[in-house]
Amino acid sequence: MQKVVVEGPGSFDKLIIKDFPDLKPSEQEVLIKVKAIGVNFADVCVRLGVYSSAKKYVGWPITPGFEVSGEVIKVGGGTKNFKVGQKVLAFTRFNAYATQVCVPEDQVMPIPEGFSINEASGFAAVFFTAFHALNHHVFLPKSSRVLIHSAAGGVGSALVQLCKAKGFYTVGVIGSSHKRKYLEQFSPDEIIDKSTQDLWIKAKEFSPKGYNAIFDANGYKTVSESYKHLCSTGKLIVYGAHDFISEKGNLNYFKAALGLFKTPKFNPMDFITTNKGVVGFNISYLLDEKDLIKECIDGLNSLLLEGKIKPIPVTEVDFENVGEAHRLIQSRQTTGKLVLTVKH
Numbered sequence: 489m490q491k492v493v494v495e496g497p498g499s500f501d502k503l504i505i506k507d508f509p510d511l512k513p514s515e516q517e518v519l520i521k522v523k524a525i526g527v528n529f530a531d532v533c534v535r536l537g538v539y540s541s542a543k544k545y546v547g548w549p550i551t552p553g554f555e556v557s558g559e560v561i562k563v564g565g566g567t568k569n570f571k572v573g574q575k576v577l578a579f580t581r582f583n584a585y586a587t588q589v590c591v592p593e594d595q596v597m598p599i600p601e602g603f604s605i606n607e608a609s610g611f612a613a614v615f616f617t618a619f620h621a622l623n624h625h626v627f628l629p630k631s632s633r634v635l636i637h638s639a640a641g642g643v644g645s646a647l648v649q650l651c652k653a654k655g656f657y658t659v660g661v662i663g664s665s666h667k668r669k670y671l672e673q674f675s676p677d678e679i680i681d682k683s684t685q686d687l688w689i690k691a692k693e694f695s696p697k698g699y700n701a702i703f704d705a706n707g708y709k710t711v712s713e714s715y716k717h718l719c720s721t722g723k724l725i726v727y728g729a730h731d732f733i734s735e736k737g738n739l740n741y742f743k744a745a746l747g748l749f750k751t752p753k754f755n756p757m758d759f760i761t762t763n764k765g766v767v768g769f770n771i772s773y774l775l776d777e778k779d780l781i782k783e784c785i786d787g788l789n790s791l792l793l794e795g796k797i798k799p800i801p802v803t804e805v806d807f808e809n810v811g812e813a814h815r816l817i818q819s820r821q822t823t824g825k826l827v828l829t830v831k832h
């Protein structure tokens with residue numbers, strides 16, 4: 489088998505493919521022959537050495553990657569739900585940039601009907617994240633109004649679909665005009681193109697009393713204003729900080745330090761008088777919470793059966809060109825999901 493190994497932090501050339509012996513699943517795992525791998529912005533943070541759960545669970549060297557699709561080729565003795573030959577997708581904690589992965593069976597799902605193998609590889613990380621953000625951290629009434637930053641990206645596309653499925657008035661924010669047409673396919677009620685429009689004037693125009701939830705993975709550039717644009721009982725959900733990362737390959741230490749310095753500090757005592765709140769999460773710390781992951785799988789399966797969510801369009805890049813995939817997702821210009829396709 490082959491996997492991508494990153495020996496230490498750096499640019500795209502740090503993603504090196506190496507040969508290893510074939511894997512064997514443990515009792516509770518299934519072994520998947522990987523056909524496609526979802527690329528996430530978090531993988532860039534792992535490569536740059538700024539992803540805290542990568543430091544906690546792995547360290548250096550590391551194989552990035554949170555999700556795959558492929559075929560089960562072996563099952564551990566203690567597994568119950570999958571058989572050899574079955575086409576599946578899986579949510580992994582790292583190690584997905586590989587031609588084989590072993591995954592605990594409760595992080596594996598059959599490929600949903602209507603999904604290609606490439607679309608399936610980009611399902612788990614973004615839909616589990618979006619489902620978790622919406623259902624485990626906040627209570628949102630049926631009449632909710634929500635604003636989603638980076639709405640044409642991977643998690644953004646999943647959030648827009650899940651919010652529309654709940655019947656919320658949904659405003660999606662994009663950073664470049666070419667993303668508008670892409671985002672329209674998920675039918676948000678409004679789109680704000682912050683490259684040509686004043687984000688916060690439009691946000692206020694679309695919801696003068698504020699929003700019940702704002703989903704923000706930007707970081708210091710928007711979190712203060714996001715908080716200000718909540719309505720009473722509204723929640724700011726912070727789940728990333730891509731503002732810290734430059735669009736070039738290496739970590740810009742000055743930009744990252746500036747980001748840390750400029751990040752607003754919230755005072756919980758203020759929440760008592762404003763009736764607003766801030767929550768944050770990182771799902772990569774939660775994969776051992778079996779009940780929570782099962783709830784995500786069951787909830788997403790129901791939505792799939794009801795036809796309320798559809799595959800996120802993918803752009804394919806060969807596994808051998810993994811550095812190019814990182815360059816693309818770091819460029820800010822991508823829409824939907826990038827996937828690495830594996831030839832065996």
Ligand SMILES: NC(=O)c1ccc[n+]([C@@H]2O[C@H](COP(=O)([O-])OP(=O)(O)OC[C@H]3O[C@@H](n4cnc5c(N)ncnc54)[C@H](OP(=O)(O)O)[C@@H]3O)[C@@H](O)[C@H]2O)c1
Pocket residue numbers: 527528529530613614617637638639640641642643644661662663664667705706727728729730731732733734735769770771772817818819820821822823824
């Ligand atoms: N906490 C969690 O559990 C969790 C799980 C999954 C993902 N995430 C976070 O969610 C965010 C989205 O992840 P994704 O994989 O779906 O990525 P993505 O949204 O497909 O791609 C990144 C998008 O972020 C925006 N962006 C803003 N500043 C950027 C910068 N400096 N460099 C690159 N992009 C920048 C761009 O969109 P616009 O210009 O249109 O805004 C860009 O297209 C990331 O911050 C990621 O770390 C968090």
